[in-house]
Amino acid sequence: MNDNQLLRYSRHILLEQIGIEGQEKINAARVLIIGAGGLGSPAALYLASAGVGHMTLVDNDTVDxxxxxxxxLHTTDRVGLAKVxxxxxxxxxxxxxxxxxxLQERAQDQRLEELVHAxxxxxxxxxxxxxxxxxNAACVKYAVPLVSGAAIGFDGQISVFDQRDRNAPCYACLFPPKAQFEEVLCSSMGVFAPLVGIIGTMQAAEALKLIMHIGESLKGRLLMLDAMHMEWTTIGIQKNPACPVCSGSPNLTHQAH
Incomplete structure (x- = not known):
């Protein structure tokens, strides 16, 4: 790192758990963010300020x-502009x-797999x-760690699904693809503004820990927040041996970039 970078990231470098080595890992990391809205905004802002060297934003929507x-992430004068x-x-x-x-697109199928694999x-x-x-399916296929967040109304949740550990659950172990879940959107129900900030910021924190290989991730745990009462609930998640996504086929070894 040059002198400017040493100064910019000095408050990270001062942490013995991070130091120069950890910061260099952040600077070399490649992060894919699906969604540049309520959760993607704080997550991306903190990852950028932390120095993640290469970020890909995927969202097909425009600022409203x-x-x-x-x-x-967005401002009044950018209404109508692509969110990405x-x-x-x-x-x-x-x-x-x-x-x-x-990337102003809805990444799907082979395109999504290419982005995840990179x-x-x-x-x-x-x-x-x-x-x-x-x-989730693409992350399982290529054994790329997935930091998943969600927020609606006053309720939020976050977890990490890391198929580099073959005993770890994936998102489909928690929410089976064929199960019927009510799809609730912010446009119809609303969402408490700071809630997405809390969950999105935690997604950034989990991502940075994974990048640096420090601390303990949320793998195997689902954190749920009731922001109305500011109460957290932790639920353990087990791998489903009958999961149609992550069970029965060996994971590919993920190569660091």
């Missing part, structure tokens, strides 16, 4: 006035040294089960 109550372009501008204003790739960590910051299951 209703987004601005909680989606802090708005996000790229905000992230590079915070840290011009990082590379931010904006990443070191994936953050699921989307708002629908179909996309979550597609992202």
């Amino acid at each position: 006035l209703t987004n601005l109550q909680r989606q802090i 372009i708005s996000g790229q501008q905000s992230l590079q204003q915070i840290n011009p040294e990082i590379i931010v790739i904006p 990443a070191d960590i994936v953050l699921d910051c989307c708002d629908n089960f179909v996309t979550r299951h597609a992202v």
